[in-house]
Amino acid sequence: MTTTITICDTCKLEGWDVEKQPQTDGERLAIEIEAAAQGVDGVKTRRHSCLMGCSHGCNIAIQAEGKLTYVMGRFEPGSDAAEGIVEYAGKHAASEMGQVPFREWPKAVKGHFVSRIPTLPSAE
């Protein structure tokens, strides 16, 4: 089953300045995640403007039909974060209910979890 990484493309880290950096930090992270997810089985990406976690960006969500949803934040845009997020999404896709054992968490996602959202009853 496919896991989708939803990336907030309007997140701005403290000190962001449009004059110095026209792209938002969220856009920069989205570009990195999209590149890292290229050709990865079971993982797709999409962008969304604001996940309502603006004070602790950059934010993303990991989602799949009938599985636990995870929201993560406090990412710096870059390839380390992007590769860890995509690796985690791949493990989420391979899992039955979306639970990835802690020992398998990529280092880049540790300390970044914001919330876990259970599946809706109709999907259980």
Ligand code: FES
């Ligand atoms: S701008 Fe990214 S969560 Fe609001």
